[in-house]
Amino acid sequence: SKHYKIAVLAGDGIGPEVMAEAERVLQVVADKFQFGISLTPALIGGAAIDATGEPLPPQTLSICQQSDAILFGSVGGPKWTGLAPDQQPERGSLLPLRKTFDLFCNLRPGQIYPAFADLSPLHPRVSSLGMDVLCVRELTGGIYFGEKGRSDTDAFDTQRYSVAEIERIAHVAFAAAQKRSNKVTSIDKANVLQTSILWRETVERVAQDYPGVTLEHMYIDNAAMQLIRSPQQFDVLLCDNLFGDILSDEIAAIAGSLGLLPSASLNGSGFGLYEPAGGSAPDIAGKGIANPIAQILSAALMLRYSFGEEDAARAIEQAVQHCLTQHIVTRDINPKSTYGTAAVGAAIVATL
Amino acid sequence: SKHYKIAVLAGDGIGPEVMAEAERVLQVVADKFQFGISLTPALIGGAAIDATGEPLPPQTLSICQQSDAILFGSVGGPKWTGLAPDQQPERGSLLPLRKTFDLFCNLRPGQIYPAFADLSPLHPRVSSLGMDVLCVRELTGGIYFGEKGRSDTDAFDTQRYSVAEIERIAHVAFAAAQKRSNKVTSIDKANVLQTSILWRETVERVAQDYPGVTLEHMYIDNAAMQLIRSPQQFDVLLCDNLFGDILSDEIAAIAGSLGLLPSASLNGSGFGLYEPAGGSAPDIAGKGIANPIAQILSAALMLRYSFGEEDAARAIEQAVQHCLTQHIVTRDINPKSTYGTAAVGAAIVATL
Numbered sequence: 081s082k083h084y085k086i087a088v089l090a091g092d093g094i095g096p097e098v099m100a101e102a103e104r105v106l107q108v109v110a111d112k113f114q115f116g117i118s119l120t121p122a123l124i125g126g127a128a129i130d131a132t133g134e135p136l137p138p139q140t141l142s143i144c145q146q147s148d149a150i151l152f153g154s155v156g157g158p159k160w161t162g163l164a165p166d167q168q169p170e171r172g173s174l175l176p177l178r179k180t181f182d183l184f185c186n187l188r189p190g191q192i193y194p195a196f197a198d199l200s201p202l203h204p205r206v207s208s209l210g211m212d213v214l215c216v217r218e219l220t221g222g223i224y225f226g227e228k229g230r231s232d233t234d235a236f237d238t239q240r241y242s243v244a245e246i247e248r249i250a251h252v253a254f255a256a257a258q259k260r261s262n263k264v265t266s267i268d269k270a271n272v273l274q275t276s277i278l279w280r281e282t283v284e285r286v287a288q289d290y291p292g293v294t295l296e297h298m299y300i301d302n303a304a305m306q307l308i309r310s311p312q313q314f315d316v317l318l319c320d321n322l323f324g325d326i327l328s329d330e331i332a333a334i335a336g337s338l339g340l341l342p343s344a345s346l347n348g349s350g351f352g353l354y355e356p357a358g359g360s361a362p363d364i365a366g367k368g369i370a371n372p373i374a375q376i377l378s379a380a381l382m383l384r385y386s387f388g389e390e391d392a393a394r395a396i397e398q399a400v401q402h403c404l405t406q407h408i409v410t411r412d413i414n415p416k417s418t419y420g421t422a423a424v425g426a427a428i429v430a431t432l
Numbered sequence: 433s434k435h436y437k438i439a440v441l442a443g444d445g446i447g448p449e450v451m452a453e454a455e456r457v458l459q460v461v462a463d464k465f466q467f468g469i470s471l472t473p474a475l476i477g478g479a480a481i482d483a484t485g486e487p488l489p490p491q492t493l494s495i496c497q498q499s500d501a502i503l504f505g506s507v508g509g510p511k512w513t514g515l516a517p518d519q520q521p522e523r524g525s526l527l528p529l530r531k532t533f534d535l536f537c538n539l540r541p542g543q544i545y546p547a548f549a550d551l552s553p554l555h556p557r558v559s560s561l562g563m564d565v566l567c568v569r570e571l572t573g574g575i576y577f578g579e580k581g582r583s584d585t586d587a588f589d590t591q592r593y594s595v596a597e598i599e600r601i602a603h604v605a606f607a608a609a610q611k612r613s614n615k616v617t618s619i620d621k622a623n624v625l626q627t628s629i630l631w632r633e634t635v636e637r638v639a640q641d642y643p644g645v646t647l648e649h650m651y652i653d654n655a656a657m658q659l660i661r662s663p664q665q666f667d668v669l670l671c672d673n674l675f676g677d678i679l680s681d682e683i684a685a686i687a688g689s690l691g692l693l694p695s696a697s698l699n700g701s702g703f704g705l706y707e708p709a710g711g712s713a714p715d716i717a718g719k720g721i722a723n724p725i726a727q728i729l730s731a732a733l734m735l736r737y738s739f740g741e742e743d744a745a746r747a748i749e750q751a752v753q754h755c756l757t758q759h760i761v762t763r764d765i766n767p768k769s770t771y772g773t774a775a776v777g778a779a780i781v782a783t784l
């Protein structure tokens with residue numbers, strides 16, 4: 081019978097609290113849909129620095145390597161901001177994990193649900209039109225990983241993209257659009273960057289394999305503007321590493337519900353890292369009030385993308401929807417709510 | 433007596449229409465405040481391509497060189513989108529002008545005026561708190577002008593910054609903050625980029641010359657999010673070329689009134705290029721309905737920054753405010769309005 085090994089990297093801040101709820105949910109769907117799971121915890125981020133001196137200890141890496149997927153909480157906090165950039169929890173754990181496992185594809189859905197349009201910081205005349213976008217971000221190339229260096233008087237970073245790198249992320253975007261509304265908006269700065277010109281040409285060519293999907297190109301500056309003016313125009317956004325970093329957070333802000341947004345980072349063999357879009361929120365850590373939904377929905381994405389357990393994934397998503405419509409939510413969603421992290425987790429478990 | 437030579441580069445789309453109003457306003461304030469002006473038109477952008485084959489003809493460059501400032505309209509349109517990137521109107525005119533005249537400093541103010549908060553696509557609970565930011569963007573360095581190239585299989589761009597380049601733009605930001613609300617938010621991606629680490633260190637050092645100004649650092653992804661969630665927290669944003677390109681357009685979208693936003697691009701000797709933040713809007717060109725205010729306010733910035741004619745600049749800004757409060761506006765500001773470009777220009781002239 082099927083059995084999935086999951087590395088559980090809860091991390092810092094609210095990470096451990098929300099992860100506990102995701103683990104409960106996973107146990108329940110495993111029973112219900114008759115597959116086995118093992119959940120192996122490992123140190124990551126600030127917690128790992130405190131215990132071992134390193135944000136991504138070898139022991140953690142080896143647990144990940146022996147697993148079928150990584151469920152990631154969140155890392156970072158004020159305690160570690162004084163460290164050198166590449167020793168910091170976020171950068172020192174996420175970038176090497178992405179590179180080691182070739183997680184080239186980051187998927188970040190962002191929605192304004194009509195019933196929760198008021199969560200969005202957009203005007204009702206805009207938010208009432210809804211938003212349902214999937215940001216497909218290239219995650220292992222570009223200026224993040226190009227040659228860089230510095231002297232006393234200057235510094236440089238290199239953005240480099242190969243046709244092959246652009247092709248593989250473009251295929252993901254077009255395939256995703258086919259299951260959604262058949263539209264891809266490819267983001268670039270082709271009026272300035274050579275990498276963007278190559279990006280645009282390559283995406284045009286890949287598009288020919290997907291005749292049912294409409295392709296449009298948009299400059300990053302215009303996209304940053306259009307997302308605010310009329311987010312309902314977008315379906316799939318196809319972005320390089322840096323532009324995807326910026327726009328996926330802009331989308332999260334527009335959705336207005338960071339606590340609801342999961343994210344998946346995948347490689348070409350079904351392995352993935354799943355994490356909430358929000359951060360470690362040290363200000364509310366330990367209070368039992370953090371929203372567990374983004375972590376729980378990240379677990380659902382793991383079931384879908386890494387394990388092919390579509391029914392179990394959908395069951396979780398429906399249970400979450402049910403709780404949302406019943407107003408069983410933490411106070412980031414409704415300031416008057418008295419439900420805490422565990423209560424929302426319990427309600428989702430009960431619905432399942 | 434004082435006399436200022438102005439190169440007038442009206443360009444494409446709505447450029448000529450809105451420029452005509454700015455010229456009228458300049459003539460009036462010149463009389464009123466007793467200085468002389470000469471307005472020398474020159475071809476730029478698509479209009480220049482059609483007439484000479486080049487977006488920035490030598491003749492235009494030489495008129496600019498003989499002038500004290502450039503008043504720029506807008507360039508580009510569907511007719512020229514098929515051209516190679518560096519031949520296109522926007523890129524082929526703006527980038528060489530910036531580089532030739534060393535216009536390293538771009539100033540883009542963005543406001544939500546309480547009386548016009550409804551123009552903003554943000555929710556009233558956010559927009560009612562207002563926004564009053566000045567985006568200070570480095571304009572002649574970074575990934576725009578670094579070494580770039582490509583082969584059949586890959587492409588690269590280089591972002592390079594020197595300490596000297598960062599220092600000069602940082603001084604502009606801090607000096608501006610001293611005249612505003614004494615806060616600078618410096619934008620970077622110091623968790624990933626070496627140029628950002630140098631940026632952050634250098635800005636920290638420059639900040640010591642301005643003890644009255646509070647400095648804060650923010651990652652670009654977080655800034656893209658915070659601008660939407662609580663734009664009222666910002667005063668001066670200090671950005672490199674690429675991040676400033678993105679955030680200044682995001683700010684314009686949040687303000688909701690592209691037709692009201694001017695911009696100034698300056699060098700170290702008081703020479704500058706002044707242009708509306710919006711584009712050439714080919715869809716409404718020639719209809720006499722374009723908003724001339726951004727162009728007129730750009731002329732005001734020219735009087736202030738290049739000529740030191742503060743009283744004349746302020747008179748224009750007050751006349752614009754007067755028309756706004758009298759609801760003498762084009763239909764981008766009020767869809768029910770029947771005022772056209774010339775009527776709004778005439779009202780501003782009459783107020784002066």
Ligand SMILES: CC(C)[C@H](C(=O)O)[C@@H](O)C(=O)O
Pocket residue numbers: 170171174175325623624653
């Ligand atoms: C922590 C940082 C390096 C990372 C990134 O920029 O990719 C984060 O912002 C993200 O989006 O996951």
Ligand SMILES: CC(C)[C@H](C(=O)O)[C@@H](O)C(=O)O
Pocket residue numbers: 271272301522523526527677
């Ligand atoms: C046309 C383009 C090269 C330019 C830029 O990116 O700087 C434009 O977007 C701007 O902001 O003035």
